[in-house]
Amino acid sequence: MGEDRQILAVDILFVGGGPANLSAALRLTQLIASHNEQVSAGNTSSPPLEPRIALIEKGHDVGAHAISGAIFDPIALEELLPDYRDRGFPFSLHVTQQSLQYLTTDGNVRLPNVLIPPSYRQDRCYIGSLQKLNLWLAELVEAAGLYLFHETCGVKILYDGARVRGVLTGDKGLDGDGGRKANYQPGTNIHAKITVFGEGPYGTLAEDLIHQFKLRESRNPQSYALGVKEVIRVKSGGSPGLAVHTIGYPLGPRVFGGGFCYGLDDNLFAVGIVCALDWDDPQMDAQVQLQRLKKHPFIQRFIKGGEVIAYGAKTLPEGGYFAVPRPYVDGALLVGDSAGLLNVPYLKGIHYAMKSGILAAETMFDALLRNDCSASELSSYEARLASSYVMQDLYQVRNFRRAFAYGRLPGLLLGGLTMWTGLGPAKPGGVREDFRHLRPLEQAVRGRWVEDPAQYDAGVLVDKLTDVYHSGTQHREDQPSHIRILDPARCVTDCIPRFGDAPCTHFCPAKVYELVGEGATSRIQINFANCVHCKTCVIKDPVDVISGDHIQNIAWRAPAEGGPRYQGL
Amino acid sequence: MKLIVCIKQVPATESKLAMTRDGTDIERAGLTFVVNPYDEFAVEEALQIRERLGSGDVTVLSLRSHAVQNPEQALRTCLAMGADRAILLSDPAFDGGDNYTTALVLAAALRRLSFDLLLFGKQAVDDDDGAVGIQVAELLGIPHVAVVNKLEVDRQNKTVVAHRQIEGGIEVVEAPLPALITCQKGLNEPRYPSLPGIMNAKQRLLEVWNRETIEIASEAVGSGGAELKLVRLEPPPPRPIGRIIPDDAAAAVQELVRLLHEEAKVI
Structure with missing residues (x-):
């Protein structure tokens, strides 16, 4: 079956059209545009960059498989697009009445807001649909020249030795027994210098990558x-x-x-x-x-x-700090939920996904400039994540979920305590896989x-x-x-x-x-x-x-x- | 051989539709839109004819209207499948029309193009009128065969032979070219756009034709020219809750037959 596959060569390939990859794509196009302006102004001796950037998404569009609460913290978006409100941002509704309720069988007790640490109050947040956010971001990145392939799914990671070389997309037009229908279309080998896996939680290829390179070694299994x-x-x-x-x-x-x-x-x-x-x-x-x-x-x-x-x-x-895998290998990065970036007590991950995308884009921009996509070059992504609020927040709340292993009420007390103070064990451990x-x-x-x-x-x-x-x-x-x-x-x-x-x-x-x-x-x-x-x-x-x-x-x-x-x- | 396909973008068939407040339209915000499935058969057939004959070109035509979200995207999908040329008919004067004014606009555009065969879907799955294709044939004064599920083109004799499924059999119709065909499920399996095809389609410019391009009077088209007025849309009645008939199989069948006969009155 391999003989009739087409090869499509790009520079950067994003697998999955969620907020992490869409933010990464947008940031990368911004960095390239401003670099190329500097080049034409004669301010730098490096050559202009004109990478081909592609994104594959298995859904009918980038919103079709997108689901979240969603209460959206705009912190990363403010960095990505400071004028987002004038760019057609799809959310207008702010959180106005926030409460945490303890429900009994037929009653409720409102827990005082004072129990919620100030950084977790949602006043600055929007309420909206992740689908609409994705569709909006996709419009922006398509206008910036990105190739967006809908209904196209990565089924296998391609390697060149130990370097990730891209992905193979799924064969279409197969019948129930795997036979070829009249409109059979073989999958395409997409080759890229860097492949970014942002497939959401438990991404099929992201987990293959984590398994292949033992990226969770000496960390916790993901919960x-x-x-x-x-x-x-x-x-x-x-x-x-x-x-x-x-x-x-x-x-x-x-x-x-x-x-x-x-x-x-x-x-x-x-x-x-x-x-x-x-x-x-x-x-x-x-x-x-x-x-x-x-x-x-x-x-x-x-x-x-x-x-x-x-x-x-x-x-x-929900595994938090200790379950975040090493997020880079030779020729590939992991972003967003595929890298386990979600804050459990804050109940949010979209802003982390976007921030990880921004940091991945900055890493890739440097790699393209130096024409070096090796693991050692891409390792700066992990360092960038570590010094960002993403990993710093996650470190603060690293023991929140673990406290609930003692049951709900002790968990509330202990979890709340660790969340406020950041206290508790500083090492992974004590976690078994969910199954x-x-x-x-x-x-x-x-x-x-x-x-x-x-x-x-x-x-x-x-x-x-x-x-x-x-x-x-x-x-x-x-x-x-x-x-x-x-x-x-x-x-x-x-x-x-x-x-x-x-x-x-x-x-x-x-x-x-x-x-x-x-x-x-x-x-x-x-x-x-x-x-x-x-x-x-x-x-x-x-x-x-x-x-x-x-x-x-x-x-x-x-x-x-x-x-x-x-x-x- | 010159082939022209007229397509429409419609809400995806699994979309859940809600009425607007005044009940004369559906809410389109949040819906996903696709190329009308019957039009995909038409595009595929045109591409296959071009491939079989080893020459020819396929032009795709679409009309922007309030019912369509992003006709450019639908046309690009057809280019990605392999069409050679795409033309979008777009003018505020076309708004608020019906199937007759749609046919008028398409016919006016088609008079400016040369063609041997016109292909349409048998109907768009949004309004299910099934009226535009055959009206275009009438306006252009060419023969049409509707609801076709097999098509042969004879380039030598300049004819097409079209097969139509009819009650209890197949009707085989021959027509001289130029002719118009409306396509039914079963004609072919539409291909998937290839990734290089999608990349290529993204870089192509779409031609946009307005009222002046096709030289049609604004009062003849759009709401001014429409012969039909949509009075009201109603959702289908909600499906009542199903019933499970307990008992062993033999007794349950007895009861089922009784209910179908006496209550549902379907047997």
Whole structure:
């Protein structure tokens, strides 16, 4: 199959069209433009730079797979585009009413704002949709000359010895068995001097790179959370500027996480819940928890009588400072969520993604000037990150999440203390991968949620498949499945007996995994067309197929075609 | 052989649509737009004809209107697929028209171009009118074959043979060139734009033609020339909640048949 592949040579290749890579691309074009001005003014003897810059994005556009809360801290944008307000910036709504609520089964206690450190107050922040931010940034970088390839997915990293040489894009026009249809189009080998992986959390290629170069050696494994979110339209009574975060109900005492309810314009609310994936309960289901949160009287007062119009799910990297991999190798950089840059107590990562993009761009600009894209040249990226607010903030809160290992209330006290003071261990350790936390059903610490199932009312409370419909997800049914279970027999012989249920049928927020048949004939059916590309399954799948070198039973690779088509998430 | 394809950009089929407050249009903010899927068959067919004959050129034409978000992008997609030339018809006078004024504008533009074969999608999936292509043929005084799922071009005899799926069979129609064809699913599998094709398309200039270019009176087109007025749009009625019939299979089937017969009245 290799013989008919085209080669496309560029100088810089960005893999993934999120805020990190789009900011990097924009910064790089700015630096090049001002350098070239200096050259034509005769102020420097270096030659002008005219690199070819390309970005590939697997979604239909750069917004289609983008989902976040999103409360947006403009600190990095102010650096990137000081006049952003005059450049068509898509957000206008500021946070005006911020509160943190502790929810009991049917009540709520407002925690005083004084508990929130001043740097975490959201007054300067905007409420908006990451999709719109990405689309806006993409417009700016396309105007600056970047080549943007939508619906183009990186499937394999190309190497030249130990140097990253680019990526191979996915073959399109394959049928369900992998055969070539009439419109078969082989993937392209894109060669680049530097490849930047900004694929979001648990990026398919970013994780390959981290594995290949052991970039997390002597650091913690990455810990993740799963966020699920809906946009709800009410007939009247919107609360633009509302930013409520909740802890407590409906999550059990051992689940680290919480809910949010943001008021948007046009009588819209964004309601979601974020649950750390180190939960132990094999029947834990974040989409069900979201419905239970929405049933709570405190949330009902905002969304009662409303209608769900959008849904999405995505994992978040929560491992913090100690789980940030070495972010460079020969010919490649890692940015944003792919590098684990997210602040858990602040509940934000977009500004870190953008800042890491800016720093990556500055690093690449120097590398292009010196015509040196080696690891030693690119290592200055790590130094730049370390001396920026990104790693300094993350160091301050490095022990926040770890404190919650002691349970919710001790976690609040300890976590709050470490967040305020920056105290606690300065070394990594004490963290196991999320999938290792699953326990058999009868041993799991469970909330009361099993006895109190969510009830669907076909209005604002919806079942999982209805939510999947609202995600706009589509994969051609006659394409090869991008999800495989390597050893299907082990689902029934090992996983289900061990845990007392099939955890994948619960942890997947899009009903991709379904247990069909009974007893000896039962098996897990994969409804890949439902997949919203959240990556929960590869993070939480508990079955080791090959002992020692942990390889999970679920293999998820980004498909060459399809995925969610998020609107306003 | 000169081939011209007329295309429209439409909201992606999996988009969730909401009505505007006055109920006469859909909200377009936040929707993703694509080349109308039936028009993609038309573009692909034109490219395949050019490839089969080993010569010819493919021009793509689109009309900017309030219903379309970014017609330039749709035209660039066609260039990236392999079209040779793209023309955008854009003028404030074209706004507020209907399928008749759209056909008038397209026909006026097409009179300024030479062609052997015109290809349209059988309908745009946004308004589902399916009326523009055949009106253009009428205005230009050329034969048309609609809803075609197989096409053969005979360059020697200057004819096309088009196959149409009809109730219980296939209708085979021959027409002299120049002719107009509207394309149906099954005609081909549209190709994916290649990465070099996309890079190339980004650097191409689009031709923009306005009212003066095609010499058409402003009162004849747009809202002034429209024969149709959209009164109201209504969303389909919400789907009622499904029902699960318990019981063992045999009894459940009995009950299902009874419900389909007595309640749903479909059998």
